[in-house]
Amino acid sequence: MVKGSAGRNAEKQISEYSLSGFPIPVKPARMNEQHPEVTDLGRSGVVAIVGRTNVGKSTLLNHLVEEKVSIVSDTVQTTRNVIRAILAEKRGQLVFLDTPGVHKAEGELGKNLNKAARSAVQGVDAILLVLDASAKPAMEDDGWFRRITREEVPVIVALNKSDRRYSCADQYREMWDEVKADRASDKEVSWMEVSALQGDQMPELLTALFETVPEGEPLFPDDILTDYPRKLNIADVIREKYFQRLEQELPHALAIWVEDIDEQEKKWTVEVAVMVERHSQKGIVIGNKGRLIKWVREQAEKELYEMYGVRFKLKLWVKVEKNWRKNFWILKKLGYA
Known part of the structure; x- marks a missing residue:
């Protein structure tokens, strides 16, 4: 049995997002070389990766799990489903939800993608909000800030594309302060500047995620990369x-x-x-x-x-x-x- 809040939240997510199909197994090289010491009990939890479209969520996910589980392109709406990827290693297990990017919806497809993205934060153990630090904040970023002020789970804000010359990191922090003041919220988040494409700060981000989720038994078998x-x-x-x-x-x-x-x-x-x-x-x-x-x-x-x-x-x-x-x-x- 899975114990603690991680287990209860994971069971809810598994119920909501489970689709029939066969999982992709972890390649032997990944288990033997990258994560050789999988333990039965460590830290374990579900992490929702959210943000507006085309900020690099799928690239970040693929880098964290060291395998390609989500397709990547510069075209908005590339990710159209909530994809669950599993990372198991000696510190425990992280179950990632890669969600469609929130955007100005047109038609039923766009509305459904936005609905799936926003609902993904329900019942998780942690939220990873990805922002594009190389571009100015948009209306969708303000919307995500307002959404996470209502969530009780820990939130890590990843300022992605920080390797680029132009940075809007301070503008995002200012927007967050304004949203908190407007909503009279005392919610605190952790900030990290990363580059999913270059791999900058990826180990540090992974460490922060493991420290964020609670202790608990693995939620999936160790030899499964994704149940997509x-x-x-x-x-x-x-x-x-x-x-x-x-x-x-x-x-x-x-x-x-x-x-x-x-x-x-x-x-x-x-x-x-x-x-x-x-x-x-x-x-x-x-x-x-x-x-x-x-x-x-x-x-x-x-x-x-x-x-x-x-x-x-x-x-x-x-x-x-x-x-x-x-x-x-x-x-x-x-x-x-």
Whole structure:
């Protein structure tokens, strides 16, 4: 049994965010070399990583767990699901929730992403609020500050991208002071200046997180990296490849749905629908003479092999679903509602 507040909070999160699927196991090298002394009892808790869109939450998460569990790009709304990643080592276990970035919502998809992000702070043991220190504070940052004044759990504020020349760290601290005064709050937070991309202050941030969560038994087996459903993970890898090439041209009208996985001993064959909203968008995702969809397939197969240790054969076809972002049942199937 899991004991203490960490266990109770974790059970609530597991209930709220559990999706059927198969976990990604930790690679042997990660367990043997990076975290060799996993203990049965140490510190254990659930940490929600929150913040507005495109501040580097997924990059930070991937750096902390030393594996890629969340897709990364410069395009907003890259993360569309609440992804749970597990870090187990000699100090204990941290269960991270990587959430969609809060942004000015347009349509049902945007509203659902914002709802998922805001609800992620409920029932956790600690909150890691990530801010973009290289850009001026925005309305969404003010909203997060106001939200965390209501939370009783510890909060660490990570001023990310601190390696860049221009810093707005002082402006964020001033905004926090103004929010506290406006809400008559005595909430205290811990501040850290980090760079997820360069790895600056990552060990110190990890130490602070372990010191923040309570003592307790591990919440998951030590050999599991994430319980993110396999179909959604494969879809995310494919979607990331499109984001890398299309940038701002199409991404928000693009969705990936894994129809079927045929798991053979030496190779997995995966049927994948690449969904767009209009017929005019089909040519964009296919590319000139099919070059783009071929590149996406090859790059995704390579990355999935590195993740799962088995060869992949992806069969991609383009499917037009008019206004899928407004269709509740499609959003639900994709895990966005």
